[in-house]
Amino acid sequence: MSFLMSAPACAAHHGGGAYAHQDKIFEARDRVLPALVHIQPVLEIYRAGEKGKIAVTGSGVIFSPDGYVLTNTHVVGKAERLTCTLDNKEEVDARLIGVDPLSDLAIIKIDMQKAGKGVRHAPLGDSSKLQVGQVVMAMGSPLGLARSLTLGVISSLDRYFPESLLPTGAVTGTYNTWIQTDAAINPGNSGGPLVNLEGEVIGINARAIPIFGENLGFAIPINLAKEIAAKLIARGQIARSWIGVSWQQIKGLGEHFGVAEDQGALVGGVVPGSPAAEAGLKAGDVVTAIDHQPIVARYEDELPRLQKQIADLPIGKTVSIGFIRDGKSLTAQLLTRDRPSADASELECREWGFTVEEITEEVAQALRLPDRKGVIVSGVKPNSFADESGLRRNDVMMVIEGRPIDSLTGYEQIYRDLVKSKRDRVLVEVRRGRLRTYHVLKPAYDQEKAPAEQPGGRQP
Amino acid sequence: MRRRIPMVLLSLPGATIATLMIFIAAGASAAAAATPQSLREVYQGYRDNVVAITYTLRPKEKPTGGDGRKVEDAICGIIVDSSGLIITSGDPFPDPGGDPKTTLIPLEFKVHLRGGRPVDAEAVGLNRELNLAYLRLKNPPKGIHPLHFAENSKLDVGDPVVVIGLMSRNYDYEPIFYTGIVNAVLSRPRRMYSLDIFLQDLSIGGVVIGPGGQPIGIVGEDVLKEVPTGDRTPSNVLSIFGSLTQGARVGYPMVFPFVDFAADLTAPPALDAGEKRSWLGIVMQPLNEDLIDYWKLEADGGIIISSVLEGSPAEKAGLKPGDIIVSLQGEPLRVTKDEELADFRRSIERLGVGKQVDLVYLRQGARLTTSFPLDEAPKTAWTAEELKDEDLGLTVREITIDDIQGQNLEPTTRGVVVSELEQAGWSQLAGLQPDDIIESVDGHVIVDLASYRTQTDRLREDKPEGTVFFVLRQGETLFVRIKTPFAKGR
Numbered sequence: 001m002s003f004l005m006s007a008p009a010c011a012a013h014h015g016g017g018a019y020a021h022q023d024k025i026f027e028a029r030d031r032v033l034p035a036l037v038h039i040q041p042v043l044e045i046y047r048a049g050e051k052g053k054i055a056v057t058g059s060g061v062i063f064s065p066d067g068y069v070l071t072n073t074h075v076v077g078k079a080e081r082l083t084c085t086l087d088n089k090e091e092v093d094a095r096l097i098g099v100d101p102l103s104d105l106a107i108i109k110i111d112m113q114k115a116g117k118g119v120r121h122a123p124l125g126d127s128s129k130l131q132v133g134q135v136v137m138a139m140g141s142p143l144g145l146a147r148s149l150t151l152g153v154i155s156s157l158d159r160y161f162p163e164s165l166l167p168t169g170a171v172t173g174t175y176n177t178w179i180q181t182d183a184a185i186n187p188g189n190s191g192g193p194l195v196n197l198e199g200e201v202i203g204i205n206a207r208a209i210p211i212f213g214e215n216l217g218f219a220i221p222i223n224l225a226k227e228i229a230a231k232l233i234a235r236g237q238i239a240r241s242w243i244g245v246s247w248q249q250i251k252g253l254g255e256h257f258g259v260a261e262d263q264g265a266l267v268g269g270v271v272p273g274s275p276a277a278e279a280g281l282k283a284g285d286v287v288t289a290i291d292h293q294p295i296v297a298r299y300e301d302e303l304p305r306l307q308k309q310i311a312d313l314p315i316g317k318t319v320s321i322g323f324i325r326d327g328k329s330l331t332a333q334l335l336t337r338d339r340p341s342a343d344a345s346e347l348e349c350r351e352w353g354f355t356v357e358e359i360t361e362e363v364a365q366a367l368r369l370p371d372r373k374g375v376i377v378s379g380v381k382p383n384s385f386a387d388e389s390g391l392r393r394n395d396v397m398m399v400i401e402g403r404p405i406d407s408l409t410g411y412e413q414i415y416r417d418l419v420k421s422k423r424d425r426v427l428v429e430v431r432r433g434r435l436r437t438y439h440v441l442k443p444a445y446d447q448e449k450a451p452a453e454q455p456g457g458r459q460p
Numbered sequence: 461m462r463r464r465i466p467m468v469l470l471s472l473p474g475a476t477i478a479t480l481m482i483f484i485a486a487g488a489s490a491a492a493a494a495t496p497q498s499l500r501e502v503y504q505g506y507r508d509n510v511v512a513i514t515y516t517l518r519p520k521e522k523p524t525g526g527d528g529r530k531v532e533d534a535i536c537g538i539i540v541d542s543s544g545l546i547i548t549s550g551d552p553f554p555d556p557g558g559d560p561k562t563t564l565i566p567l568e569f570k571v572h573l574r575g576g577r578p579v580d581a582e583a584v585g586l587n588r589e590l591n592l593a594y595l596r597l598k599n600p601p602k603g604i605h606p607l608h609f610a611e612n613s614k615l616d617v618g619d620p621v622v623v624i625g626l627m628s629r630n631y632d633y634e635p636i637f638y639t640g641i642v643n644a645v646l647s648r649p650r651r652m653y654s655l656d657i658f659l660q661d662l663s664i665g666g667v668v669i670g671p672g673g674q675p676i677g678i679v680g681e682d683v684l685k686e687v688p689t690g691d692r693t694p695s696n697v698l699s700i701f702g703s704l705t706q707g708a709r710v711g712y713p714m715v716f717p718f719v720d721f722a723a724d725l726t727a728p729p730a731l732d733a734g735e736k737r738s739w740l741g742i743v744m745q746p747l748n749e750d751l752i753d754y755w756k757l758e759a760d761g762g763i764i765i766s767s768v769l770e771g772s773p774a775e776k777a778g779l780k781p782g783d784i785i786v787s788l789q790g791e792p793l794r795v796t797k798d799e800e801l802a803d804f805r806r807s808i809e810r811l812g813v814g815k816q817v818d819l820v821y822l823r824q825g826a827r828l829t830t831s832f833p834l835d836e837a838p839k840t841a842w843t844a845e846e847l848k849d850e851d852l853g854l855t856v857r858e859i860t861i862d863d864i865q866g867q868n869l870e871p872t873t874r875g876v877v878v879s880e881l882e883q884a885g886w887s888q889l890a891g892l893q894p895d896d897i898i899e900s901v902d903g904h905v906i907v908d909l910a911s912y913r914t915q916t917d918r919l920r921e922d923k924p925e926g927t928v929f930f931v932l933r934q935g936e937t938l939f940v941r942i943k944t945p946f947a948k949g950r
Contacts, residue, residue, distance in 0.1 A: 252941045256902070256928040269937035283930065283937050284903075368868050368935050389750070390798075427754055433868045435743050435766035436781045440750035458825050459755045459784065 021135055024197040028137065029149060031199030034087045035062040035122035036139050037069050037110070038146040039094070039191065041079035046355045049381030051348035053080060059140030059192030060084070060108065061201055062121040067112040068233060070225055071191030072206050073099040074166050076106045084108075085146060090116040098232030101170035101342055102240070104206055105225055106191075107232045122193060125200030127221035130154055130179065138183040138205055138217065140192025152183030152215065159218060160301035170342045171362070175308040177301055178218040179203045185217025186210070194219040224308075240311035242339035244274020245281065247307070249300045257286050258327040264288040265297035265306055267323075271365060279321060279334040288329075289322035311339065340365070345408055346378055351419045351443050352426070353384025354391060358408035367394065374398045374431065375411045389439040391428065398436075399429035419445070502622050502669055503637045509607035509675075510624050510667055512572040512633035513537045513548055513581065513595065517564035520554075531564065534633070536626045536665035537571070537595065538678060540725055541606045544597030546571060546581065547678060547721065548665045553586055553593055569595055572633055576601065585728025589810055591683050591711065592721055594728035607667060610674035613717035615642045615653050619671050621715070623655070623679055625663025636660065646714070648791075652682060653715040668715045677718050681711035737809040739837035740779075740817070741772015743865065744804065747784055748796045757822065761794040762786040763804055769861060770871045777832040779821065786827075787820035808834065846879060847909045849916055851945055852927075853885020854878055854892060856912055867895070867934070874907040875899045875932065890942040897932040919944060 037060040045054050058075030062068070069084070076082060082094040092114050097107040112119070134154045142148050159178040166172050181194060185208045194203035203219030231238050248268040254261035264286040270276045281287075287295050291313060297306045313319060313336050321334045340361030348355045357363070357378040364372050374396040380386050397405055401418065405411045418426055426441040517531040537548030552566035570578035579601065585594035597604075615621070623638040640657035659666075663679050670676035747762035763785040768775045786793055788807060795804055811817060813836045820829050838861050839845070846857040856876040864871055875897040881888040898906050901915040919927055923946035928939055 246936055246938065248939060252926070253928060253939055256926075256939075256941065266939060268939055284939070366935075390748075425750075425754055427751075432766075434865065435745075437745045437766050438751055438764060440748075440754045442750065459757070459782075459822060 021197055025135075025137065025151070028195055028197050028199035032061065032122040032137075032139060032193055032195045032201065033147065033149070034118055034120040036060075036087050036147060036192065037062060037071075037094075038085040038141045039069075039071060039075055039108070040083045040085070041076050042081045043076075044078045044080050046346050046348065046379055049354040049379040049384060049386065050350075051346075051355065057141055057144040057188045058190045059188065059205070061139075061191075061193040061204075062110070062112075062119070063124055063201065063229070064121050065112065067110045067115065067121075068097065068229065069094065069108045069110060070193075070201075070204055070229055071106050071108060072204065073101050073104045073106045073170075073172070074168075074206075075191045076108055077101065077166070077168065082108055084110055086110075086115055086119050087147060088116050088118045090114075090119070098236040098238075100228050100232060100238045101166055101168070101172055102174050102238070103176060103220065103224060103228050104166065104172045105204065105220060105228045105232075107229055122195075123200050124222050124226055125196055125198065125202040127179065127202050127223045130157055130196075130202060130221075132157055135197050136181055136183055136202065137195045138181065138185050138189060138192060138219075139195060140185075140189040140205060142184065142186035142188045144188050148189075150184040152181050152217075154179060155182050155216075156180040158301045160304065161218075174304065175311060176220055176224050176304050178207070179221055181217050181219065182215035183217060184215060185219075189217070239315060240339040241313040241315045241317075241336040242275070243279075243310055243313075243334060243336060244271035244276045245269075245287075245310075246271075247297060247303055249297050249303060250286065251298050251300075254286075257284060257324070259286045259288075259324050261298060263294070263296055264324065265295050265303075275334050275337050279332040281321070281323065281332065281334075282325070284325070286324040287321060288324060289320075290334075291319035291321075310336075344376075347375075347408060347412055347415075349386075349415055351445065352415070352441055353381040353386040353443075355379045356397065356408065356411060359396070367396075369396060369431075374405045375408050377430075385441045385443050386439075389428070389441050390437070391430065391439050391441075392432070394432075395437075396431040397428055398431050401427055419443075498673070499622065499637075499639070502673055503624065503635070506607060506624050506667055506669065506675060507635040507637075508574050508605055509539050510626060510635055511537055511539060511546065511574070512626050512629075512662070513546065513665075514570045514572065514578070515552055515566040516568045517552065517566055520563045520565050533566075534629060534662065536662045538665065538667050539604055539606050540609075542600070542604060544579075544581070544600030544604065545584075545606075545725065545728070546595040546597070547725070548593050548595060549681060550586055550588065550591040550593040551664070551681065553583075571595070571597055573601065573604065574635075583731055585724065586731050587721065587724055587729050590716055590720060591681055592678070592716070592724070594724065607675055609718035609722070610670065610672065610676050611718070613670070613676040613719050615645070615670060615676065615715070615717070617642055617645055621655065621671070621676075622669040623657060623659065623663060623666050624669070625659060625666030625679065627660070628662060633662070636663070638663070642715070646682075650720060651717060652680070652720075653677075653717070654712070655715060659713050664713060675718075677715045678721070679713055680716035682714045683711040736813045737837040738811055738813045738815065738834035739772065740808055740834070741769040741774045742779065743767040743769070744801050746795050746797050746801055747786075747793075752796075755825075757784070757786075759784075759786045759822075760792055761796040761800070762822075763793060763795055763801070767865075773817075773832055773835045777830050779819075779830070780823070782823070784822040785819050786822060787818075789818050809837070841877075841879075844877075845909055847876075847913060848880075849887075849912075851920065852887050852916065852942055853882030854887040855880035856898065856909065858909055859897065863895075863897070867897075869897075869932075873897065873932070874905075876906055876909060876912045878931075886942050886945060890940050892929065892931070892940055892942065893933060895933075896940075898929050899932055899937070900930040902927055903930075920946065922946075 039058045039060050043054050045052050060069040060071035063070055077099045084094045085091050092110050094108040094110045097109050099106040132154050138150045159180045163171050163174050185205050189205045192205045193201040194205055196202050202222050204225050205219045207218040209216040245267050246269040248266040250261050250264055250266050267285045269283050270281050297303050315338050318333050318335050321332050342362050344357045344360045346357045355378045356375040359372040377395040380391055400414050403414050422445045428439045430437045512534050514534045535549050537546040540547050554563045569581040571581045572578050580598040581595040584596045619642045625636050627634045627636050638657045640655045642653045643656040644654035646652045664681050666679045667675050668677045743766040745764040745766045747764055765781050765783045815834050817834050818831045841860050841862040844857040844860045846855050848855045857879045878894055878896045904915050906912050926941050926943050928941050
């Protein structure tokens with residue numbers, strides 16, 4: 001330390017700041033680097049109407065003696081195979097324990113017996129105690145360069161991004177604000193730890209803004225990760241409570257609704273048929289308490305915390321909701337529900353040249369479908385029979401060959417039947433927005449055509 | 461200046477004169493025109509009736525920051541009565557329903573009478589079906605000679621004809637004389653004749669003189685419902701004219717016999733008659749060959765109804781999604797491709813408001829007929845009325861059927877649509893986005909432009925520091941607070 005402190009060249013170049021902590025950096029490094037994991041998953045992807053595979057690179061950190069690894073959903077979600085390279089360069093396979101797209105966190109597990117010499121787990125810190133300007137290190141595999149360490153400071157806490165989408169299309173980032181750092185974070189760093197000088201993991205690196213920006217990296221606070229990790233390890237999934245309100249901050253709008261701006265959160269909209277709608281909540285109501293807990297979202301960066309507060313309510317429980325409408329304080333009872341699953345099962349219809357997805361409640365809401373009947377065309381293979389028939393992405397298949405589709409399972413049965421009988425003319429009835437369209441698929445099967453059934457039918 | 465696809469056969473006119481001679485020599489009634497002398501008499505007899513018309517094209521609505529595009533062009537016309545009525549091509553006139561900022565409309569018509577100064581004229585009528593327009597001289601000079609068409613305007617294949625058109629501006633619109641023969645008689649969509657002549661641009665609107673030496677019609681442009689591309693262009697066509705005004709409007713030069721437009725000369729159809737587009741109120745899917753085969757239908761094409769719009773003539777007539785229209789006005793439909801849907805739509809638009817439409821459609825295999833009057837089509841996003849709010853820095857317009865369809869809205873949605881936001885204006889800074897639907901302003905429900913105007917007028921009067929809009933954006937609602945420029949100390 002003294003050596004570096006006294007090195008004028010370093011001091012001149014770096015202002016002495018970070019290098020003043022050289023010993024602490026080494027110590028912190030030694031606590032976390034042996035827990036760093038380079039993850040090379042082979043992901044199952046559905047793209048352009050086909051199911052495919054893709055090899056990606058990400059990072060992770062072992063945080064328990066029995067080999068649990070924290071990483072991102074977008075690194076390991078839907079992985080067919082998970083291969084990890086450890087700090088000692090040993091390669092081990094990992095098992096997927098659970099993913100949580102809404103927080104973009106995931107847990108995988110490696111066999112510590114097979115991990116070899118020198119591999120340890122890293123301690124997790126407390127992200128509520130962080131400060132802007134605090135020195136941090138990012139560890140991971142930027143652009144696949146394993147075991148990289150970069151240094152910087154916390155640039156901002158509570159950075160707010162509205163909900164965004166994972167590569168799979170799932171909504172994410174609903175329940176957290178982000179730790180912003182200028183420690184270099186690049187693609188491949190995802191899932192890796194952000195570490196303080198105590199050698200504790202205080203965040204999971206997940207995002208960067210590479211275009212128009214430099215040194216703009218973002219990590220998920222470790223306190224959220226700890227909570228998610230515990231739930232994923234215990235149950236493999238995360239249950240969240242849902243009431244169906246889209247929230248807005250009160251700042252700037254309080255006066256209009258006749259409320260002080262230090263309390264409450266504004267209801268921007270209510271999902272039809274949701275618990276909030278059933279309780280009679282309306283856009284413009286200012287909610288001040290839920291289940292006797294005060295609610296406040298003065299600024300938009302307080303919205304994720306509010307979302308989490310609601311998500312943490314017991315599911316299927318009647319809670320009281322206090323709100324102000326037209327200057328009057330009112331109370332309503334509201335029955336919380338399980339948040340609609342964002343995870344939709346997908347099926348490749350190889351013989352017909354497209355992929356379909358089940359209609360989750362979330363998708364039904366997003367596409368404004370009247371119900372969840374049918375399946376959604378999630379991709380169409382270019383120049384396939386399906387493409388030629390005019391079938392498009394996001395079409396909802398309602399009826400095939402006169403057989404109504406109720407679910408993905410129902411669809412799969414019909415698909416398998418028709419493929420088995422080598423039906424070479426398949427009439428599909430589709431809902432496209434408010435429209436209903438008809439398409440004839442003309443698949444050519446590999447083997448000889450079965451003459452069993454005469455294709456064709458009556459106009460419905 | 462027009463877009464033209466010249467075909468080969470440029471040497472044909474010379475050869476036709478010989479052909480013409482032979483035919484004329486053989487035809488008793490045309491004997492008078494059999495010699496070069498008599499051909500010259502025909503030319504001299506009618507050349508003064510054919511006039512050049514120049515005009516300026518300007519955008520219907522002045523675009524922001526400038527006068528917009530301005531184009532000068534010319535067409536050919538025929539003086540048909542002593543009050544100065546002129547029949548000409550409808551080419552300069554745009555199809556109804558375009559974007560007013562980019563749609564060009566013809567203004568400042570000037571008629572170039574032979575040997576005189578240009579005379580001002582105004583458009584008085586438009587026949588969209590025939591693509592013919594009618595102008596009238598504002599102050600007709602004395603002694604103009606109208607042309608009188610022969611009552612019998614029937615021709616047959618092989619009949620010799622003479623066309624008098626004009627040369628281009630470079631040649632001072634000198635009358636030009638063509639001889640040719642009728643090489644096809646068309647019966648659909650109405651009777652007209654094809655000629656074997658390569659006609660120059662300014663011959664559209666020229667006069668056609670029949671074998672008897674009498675004017676029998678006008679060179680019109682049969683506007684194609686579908687623009688031919690590449691290999692689909694019939695090779696026997698001498699020339700195809702595309703309109704300058706309407707780039708996509710392409711037609712073949714044809715002889716339109718007098719009988720087609722005789723009624724127009726006594727009472728030209730109103731200019732704005734075609735402005736009111738008629739509609740059925742359905743969303744369509746073409747009946748392609750695969751579907752025809754699958755359902756084993758006896759049809760060459762048709763239209764599957766994908767959706768029936770609320771309050772539309774189709775709804776009133778009881779048409780339903782899934783019905784397949786196979787015939788319109790007694791003519792079987794041949795629509796099998798997406799790009800052909802526009803033809804059908806145009807046919808419906810051209811029928812006109814109040815006209816009876818006769819449809820044959822299939823429902824669950826049964827062949828049914830229906831006949832009902834067409835209504836006026838509702839406004840589209842392009843033609844919707846707009847309101848510019850300079851104070852808040854945005855332009856709003858009425859909700860149209862396009863918004864309902866495009867944004868998958870409830871048909872009962874009310875409000876106004878944000879069509880434009882001023883760069884760095886108050887509304888843009890507040891986070892308002894294009895296509896947001898404003899449902900209320902400070903809690904006052906907005907149903908249309910009038911209620912938006914009422915509310916924003918109130919703002920101008922009350923001068924609050926801010927206003928709160930309630931908007932619908934991609935199916936979700938939110939409140940947007942907009943700071944206003946009204947507050948003190950601005």
